[in-house]
Amino acid sequence: MxxxxxxxxxxxxxxxxxxxxxxxxxxxxxxxxxxxxxxxxxxxxxxxxxxxxxxxxxxxxxxxxxxxxxxxxxxxxxxxxxxxxxxxxxxxxxxxxxxxxxxxxxxxxxxxxxxxxxxxxxxxxxxxxxxxxxxxxxxxxxxxxxxxxxxxxxxxxxxxxxxxxxxxxxxxxxxxxxxxxxQRSERAFRKACEIVRNGWIGKVHTIYTHLGEFPAPQTLPGEPVPDGLDYDRWLGPTPWYPYNRKRIEGNYGGGWRCFWDYGSRKNGDWGAHHFDIIQWALGMDDSGPVEFLPKGFKGAEYQSHVYADGTKVWKNHPVKDKQMIQFIGDKGEVLVSRGDQLETTPAGLKDRPLAPGDIHLYESRNHEGNWIECIRTRKQPICPAEIGHRTATVCHLNGIAERLNRPIKWDPAKEEIVGDAEASRWLDRPRRTPYVI
Amino acid sequence: MMKMPFLVFPVKRQSLVALVACLSFASAAFAGVEQTVNDLIPKLAAEKVEDRYAAQMELQGIALNAARPDAEVERAEVAKILAAKATDAAVPQPARVWMVRQLEYTGSGESVAALTALLAGEDAELKECARRALEKNPDPGATVSLRTALEKGGETPWRIGLIQSLGERGDAKSTAIIAPCLKSKETALTAASALGKIATDDAVTALWGAYVEGVPGAADGLVTAGNRHLLAGRKAAAKDLFERIYLTGAKASSNRATPAGKSPPASVQVRSAALIGRAAAEPKSARTFIISALEGGTPGLYSAAVTAATVAYGKPGASAMLAPMMVRLSPAAKSCVLRTLDRAAEKRIIDAASDPDPAVQSDAIERLGQVGTAASIPLLFQVATNGGVNSKAAAAALARVSGPGTDIAISRLAGEGDVRSRTVAIQALAQRNDPSASPALLKYAGESDPEVSRAACAALAKLGTDSQLDGLIQLVLAGKTPGAAAALQTVANRTADRSAAAQKIIAQTQSAEPRQLAPLLEVLALLGGNEALAAVSSFAGNIKPEVKDAAIRTLANWPDFSAHKALLVIVSDPNTQRTHSVLAIQAIARLVQSSEKEPAANRLEAAQGAMKAAGRDEEKKLLLSAFASVPDAKAAEAIKPFLNNPGLKNEAGLAAMALAESLPKGNRALARSLAQAVKEAGVSAEITQRADALLNKR
The missing domain is CATH 3.40.50.720 (NAD(P)-binding Rossmann-like Domain)
Incomplete structure (x- = not known):
């Protein structure tokens, strides 16, 4: 070939x-x-x-x-x-x-x-x-x-x-x-981020996003491993459990995504999309929030995380018009969803073109296409590893706060959990032998 | 989760009396925890596996909560309880496994002995869980246990796990045990990875030996060791190691002498990592390596060299260092360097845009769009107008260049020079979204050259505001600017004061030539409102055929129901031309169907009026559909007579059933009577089937 x-x-x-x-x-x-x-x-x-x-x-x-x-x-x-x-x-x-x-x-x-x-x-x-x-x-x-x-x-x-x-x-x-x-390669999300980044809705102080909830994980009985399935490899570096179809099935409503062993549940699933857009909009692609607060902390109805400037992101708080993300600033709002849905207050912001001196964000119209193009040109794609890492960090820290049921303070520069040695152990997970990095 | 009184226990009390009281209280509380754990054990091993989950979560909650900050006493006590149960053979295995998994994240020195005992046990799952728990355990004793286990040996997968754990813990004393594992095919990769993480001199020596022998993973292990040095601040060691990897890994054919000539060449990925690491370790002396990489014949290193420069000197420093090198680099290296050059290097980027290599040209032009200033405009302008492969990219860059004087420079170009140049400049002004350019654009729109005029109109459509409405109306009235009407429509549609805009247009319509009137009327339709509607309606009775035609066509396209009365006047007038009548009836049918928020009576009145005037079956069919869209008894009555009309009964049957099926539940009797009428009319088998289905619904 x-x-x-x-x-x-x-x-x-x-x-x-x-x-x-x-x-x-x-x-x-x-x-x-x-x-x-x-x-x-x-x-x-x-x-x-x-x-x-x-x-x-x-x-x-x-x-x-x-x-x-x-x-x-x-x-x-x-x-x-x-x-x-x-x-x-x-x-x-x-x-x-x-x-x-x-x-x-x-x-x-x-x-x-x-x-x-x-x-x-x-x-x-x-x-x-x-x-x-x-x-x-x-x-x-x-x-x-x-x-x-x-x-x-x-x-x-x-x-x-x-x-x-x-x-x-x-x-x-x-x-x-x-x-x-x-979502970084969708016009509406890019435009929403440009509106926020250029300060057109003033200082953003509150963000709502809806991720949904998975069913609770289950303890599952063993079943015979189907012929042709290398179940040990499916588990890979994660702890051993007996095979059960429900554990490994791919399913947008749950399946393996329900289990903490294989991810951060909704934090890592939809969070990897919506938290990612929020990071982009706030110019936090090389940084991140400083505190993660679980649902129920001081009576909070929703899980949240907070950036150093006080901007607070609420997970699963109702979003206006059932949109996916709502940015609220002191001069306006942005609502954005998949399917090129973008609404702004004031209304004209969504159609306002960028001037040469404005912040122009990376424009990609096709996520896989952008990757292929970058393989040829050797330029950085729209969502490279550092950005993916910083977004995943937001997902995982939300998951850690949820599992530990206590607030987590985070230093995004040193990438360390502050003042909680046991929580820090969750920054990595030991791997099952012989699957090692 | 169980509520525990000690969760709010004040551990730092000064008072001795209070301390004694607290300790007594704590002792009682921990006894309570142990009892809770004992109670959970049978549930953790419940025969029905699904039933174990609640107990698992409760135990996890106890363990994780005990391991919160400032609760060390509580954490240690809970961990001690779990460790004891985990090693108790009387406790069922599933419960023991779950306890060890909690110790993975909460155990410390108090758990080491128990975990060590499990490490030597027979139960493979417990053994593996214990290994992972020891890997994460902060107590130094955990390292000793893991090392001892590795010394004892075992099956290959078991040893791989132990090597991994010791590597993660950075145990220097394990080097001697791990290094021999580099020689085994099964364990070499893990051993190399672990030794890289340990990163002592001995570990590095072992990795070098393995690298020379071509052991897989040895080179990656060396890079890992270098990174560990950097992370720990051992910059001199990192510098030496990375430099050695970089030079040793070079091919024998390289013009640079290598200290270990016999070593196999390292992959370009390893050399890239070494180059970047070398630069991070000692920026001052990294320059030579960066230059040699960029000037060398290994394209895979160019990108690493640029990253190394950024790591060593920061973005501005890298730009300043790399820019002067550009001229002597290969095209591929130039392309890499261009991506890091900043505004201070604009001159170099401009030069690169004239490079013989098309890829370099293209990259330079793209970069100018990102960092360029007014200084780039002449070059970008020249490329944008030359019709070459980079013209589009240059035009896009013109829209992005920023800084003092850029708007003025482009505005000047829009007003002078040849047609092509001016067109490009006008398009750039539009892309730059500079409303201050609008007055000049209005002037250019009125020029005689069609290309300039068209470009200016398109730009005005993007940038124009209310201030340009009068000017655009005048251009439309003059009739010499084909793009003016479209621009006027777009600008008018953006206005915040639609009434004021309509009035401006209405004021000009009286003096307009018939040919120029049509576009103005179309804009009025777009703006809507009573004044606009009245003005257009008045022209519908004009004696000049062109004027009348334009007005009726405009009314036929009116966007809302308010036009229905004017349209009814047209269809009711016996002198109305057939074409106009048809247009008006079609418009009424459309408005009746699309105006769901209008009162049903108004919609029916319009449809009935049109039906009276309709001469052809084609329009009657449209109106039958319109009736079907009004959920009202009168609509049903209007449709029924047509069920017996041979030419229309099929459409009437379809309309009747569509209406019947869409009626709300409260109108069930009406729906049934319509269906019955359809059935009796015997329109067609298919429609009768629909009627039957509705009649058979309970």
Whole structure:
């Protein structure tokens, strides 16, 4: 598939460098039309970004077809601990490429149980890590160290220490890592953040956001492990429990997301979207709140966190007009939701264009597309590791305060919990052997 | 969760009497905790696994609450109780596992002995839980226990876990035990990772040995060690280590001599990390490495070099250091450097925009959009107007450059030069959202050149305010500016005072030529209101055919129900042309259907009036649909007669059923009577089926 072996080994002229320059050259030169333009263009087989997809469950079902539909991408491998999932994904991939190329029996996608098999392949440029949260860091770190670019689902990590490690590794290896907090690539959320960042609603003091609630976790009885499922690998670094279908199922209403062992429940699920937008709007992408207060603390009806300037974010407080996030400033309000919904007070703010001197936020119109583009250009994507880490930190600290049922004070510069040694132990979780970072 | 009196126990009392009293009270309270734990044990191991959850949460609540700040006595006592139960063979295994898991986050010195005993036990799950709990335990004794366990050996996965734990704890004394594990394929990666975290001289020496032998993970371990040095403030050690990794990892073909010529080349990721780490450790002497990386033949290091410069000197310092190097760099290196250059390096960025390499040009232009000032305008302007591949990017950059003099410079360009240049400048003014440009734009909009005029009108549509309304009306009246009407519509639609805007237009309509009247009437429709409606209605009776036509078409597009009366006048007039009548009936049908908030009587009156005047079945069909949208008995009565009209009975049947099905529950009798009428009319099998379905509903 890939004829850049020499380059990969010597790094004198890397495959990605070739991709970048060939893409630009393709844009600059007018080629003769005797041969199809794709033969020499950015999407020619040798120029495509080769990809491995890891975790073929519920969330990948939206990413997978998108990647198969992109002419500049070639999926070479799929990976899942469930044989039926990976075989289905392999068949889907080969069918799609067969149809695209007009050949009936395309063979060129491998299916693996172990992610290491994907990462060790030199002919793969990038991986998408769309697993449950507890696998994100381990796979992404291994991939970056092996020279791969990474798209990792949100929240980026299971623990805060994993996030620091991932961000530092991305910086040190130069990997292009995009976190799947895709609301950053939606116009309405960007505009809402620009309105807040430029001070058009004055000093923001209160923010409401609705995340919803998962059902309580359960203690589940053991069931026979289905044939073809590598259950030990599904658990990975998390504590051992007997297999039960409800524990591992992908389900937007719960499934594995209900369990603290595999994430931070709603804090990490929808929080990774809405807290992320709040961080962006407040200009806190390299910092974060300073205090986290659980529901019930001093009679509070809702969980909250507070930034150093006093701005308070309330989780699950009713939001006006059932929107997703409401920013309240001393001169106005912003309401924003998915589906390009944006309302402002004063009303004209939502249509007010930015002037040259205003803060212009990073503009991306397609989250996966932005990542692919950045793989070519080697520019930073819209949601790189440091941003993903800082957002995940907000998610996890909310989760820690909720579990400990006490306020947590946080120093975002030192990334330390202040004055609570036992709470500090939650900054990382010990991993089950032999799954180590 | 159980309420415990000691949760509010004042542990720092000065009074001796109070202290004694408290201790007695605490002793009694801890006895209470132990009893609670004893009570929970059977529930933690309940046969029905689902029933264990509540007990687990209660125990977790007790443990976590006891481990709150300033409650060390309480934490230790609770941990002691849990540790004792966890090692008690009489306690069922699921309960013991859950207790050890609480100790993972709450245990300290008091738990070490119990956890150590479990570490040596037979129960694999308890063993593993104990290892994890010891890994997190702050007491130094935990390290000794883990080290001793590793010395005893065991299955490979078990040893991997222990190596990981000791690495996490940074246990220097484990180096000698872990280092041999570098030689085993199964344990090498974990050992390298752990030794990197331990980061003592011995650990680093072991990692170097492994690196030379090509052990997987050894290079990553060395980077980890360097990072640990940095984190601990051991900058000299970090500098030496990173420098060695960077140089040793270079390929043999590199022109730089390497201290360990036999070592295999490190991956570009490892060298990148080493370069950045080296810069962080000693910024002063990092310059040479950064320069050599940027000038070298390894593109993968260019980005690292730029990051290293930023880490070492901060963003302004990196920009100042890297900018002068630009000229001698390869295109790929230039592109990396460009991303970090700031406004102080604008001149260098401008130069790069003329680089022979198209990628460098493109990156330079993009960067000018982010940091450029008035100084960049001539270059951006030239690129934006040359029609090349970067024209669009340059135009976008023109919209972003900021600082003193930028608006003035672009405004000047909009007023002078050739058509293409002026058009680009006018478009930039629009993108820059500068309302002060509007008076000049109005002037340009009136110019004879169609391109300049079109661009200015489009810009006014974006920037124009009420102040430009009069001017735009005059342009429309003059009839020489094709884009003026659209601009007027957009600007008028934005106005806060719609009535005032309408009055301005109405005042000009009397003197307008018929050809220019139509766009003004369209704007009035957009503005709405009684005055605008009256003005347009008055033109509907004008003797000039073009004027009359424009007014009727405007009324036919009126956005709200208020136009229905004027439309009824038109359809009722026997002298109205067929085309106009059809337009008016269609408009009435549309307004009746879309005006749900209007009283039903008004809507029905309009529809009935139109139905009387409708000559063709096509319009009658539309009006039958309109009737169906009014949930009222009179609408039903209006539809029924058509059920027996051969040409309209199908539409009447559909309208009747749509009305019947949408009627609220209180109108059940009416709905049934309509359905019955439809059934009796025998319109079609499909519609009769719908009628039957409704009639059969209870």
């Amino acid at each position: 890939l004829a850049m072996t020499y380059d990969m080994k010597t790094h004198h002229f890397s495959r990605r460098e070739f991709l970048k320059r060939s893409g630009l050259a393709g844009a600059a030169l007018a080629l003769p039309t005797i041969v199809p333009s794709t033969v020499f263009g950015a999407n020619a087989p040798g120029n495509r970004i080769t990809m491995g997809l890891i975790g073929m469950g519920l969330m990948m079902r939206s990413h997978h077809p998108i990647m198969l539909g992109r002419d500049e991408v070639q999926v070479l491998a799929v990976c899942d601990v469930d044989r039926s999932q990976r075989e289905r994904a392999k068949a889907q991939t080969e069918k799609a490429y067969g149809a695209k190329q007009g050949i009936g029996a395309y063979k060129g996608c491998d299916a693996y149980n172990e992610y290491e098999r994907v990462i060790e392949r030199d002919d793969i440029d990038a991986v998408m890590v769309i697993t449950p949260d507890h696998w994100h860091a381990m796979i992404s770190l291994a991939a970056m160290k092996r020279g791969k670019d990474v798209y990792v689902q949100k929240p980026m990590t299971l623990t805060i220490r994993e996030g620091r490690l991932m961000s530092d590794t991305a910086k040190q290896t130069g990997a292009i890592l995009q976190v799947g907090s895709q």
